[in-house]
Structure formats: C-alpha cells, structure tokens
Amino acid sequence: MTSGHGRTKTRDVCYSCGRTGHYARECPDGRSNSGAYRQGRNQDQRQSRRQRTHAGNGVYIRGTLWGKAYDCLLDTGSDVTLVPVSLVGDVPIRKTNQVLTAANGSDILLLGELDIMLKIGVRETSSLALVSEHVQEVMLRID
Numbered sequence: 001m002t003s004g005h006g007r008t009k010t011r012d013v014c015y016s017c018g019r020t021g022h023y024a025r026e027c028p029d030g031r032s033n034s035g036a037y038r039q040g041r042n043q044d045q046r047q048s049r050r051q052r053t054h055a056g057n058g059v060y061i062r063g064t065l066w067g068k069a070y071d072c073l074l075d076t077g078s079d080v081t082l083v084p085v086s087l088v089g090d091v092p093i094r095k096t097n098q099v100l101t102a103a104n105g106s107d108i109l110l111l112g113e114l115d116i117m118l119k120i121g122v123r124e125t126s127s128l129a130l131v132s133e134h135v136q137e138v139m140l141r142i143d
Helices: 036-044
Strands: 052-055 058-065 068-075 081-084 112-120 123-132 139-141
Touching: 081 112
Parallel strands: 068 139, 081 123
Antiparallel strands: 052 058, 058 068, 058 112, 081 139, 112 123
16 A cells, blocks of 8 residues: 555554554544544654654654744644744735634634745755644644
C-alpha cells in the first residue's frame, strides 16, 4: 500500500489508534480516540532531534515566522496550517472560502488566509495558512 507521495503506508503509524497503514485523519475508528496512542507514545519516546520538543499531548517543533521564533504544533489530524491572528501583525490577510471544523465538531471562525514562509533550522518552506482568533498557537499540517 502506498500513499500519494510514493511512500509505503504499511510503515506509517496512525497517531489516533496506533495501527499501521493509515494516518490519523484517515483513521477508520474516527476521532473518538484521538491522541490516546500519541499521548502514550510521546511519553515513552526519547527526544531524537534537537528541533522537536514534547509539550503535553502534542509534538512541537521550533519554527520562525516573520523573524520571530515560535513553538509550532505538528498536527497530523489537520488538513491545513492555522496561525493565530495575534502573530500576523501587518501582514495582509486575504478572504477565504474555506470552512474549518474542530475535532469536536464545532466550527472554527476564520478571518482569512495568507502565505507564510516558515523556517525550521536552516530550511525554509512556504505554505498557505488560515488565520483565526480562536487558536493560540501555530498548528502545522503534516502528512
């Protein structure tokens, strides 16, 4: 079984249920167990990269946006990157037609979207990010 990126999914582990062959956002068990496996895994796993730190139930990576360093949540269950409006400053926010729903089913009010340049270590990557006043930290979509 392969993912759209040519990787073998049999080695990929779902952070929701702990089984291999799919990602958390594709979990056949739904989101009722979301994070149960990840929480135990994070507590048992030792730090293997300097850029990553564990905080609570999430895995964070230190990234730089607009010249300032932030701890960014790596969110395997998200299809989008989210940025709190408090970090945006004077960067223009475009209107968006996207609708976002939280894991608990509630709507997340979006103020718009913007293109970000995120630097992690010596690497930089650009991404589309949604902006909301209802998130407190940068939440990075990852595959």
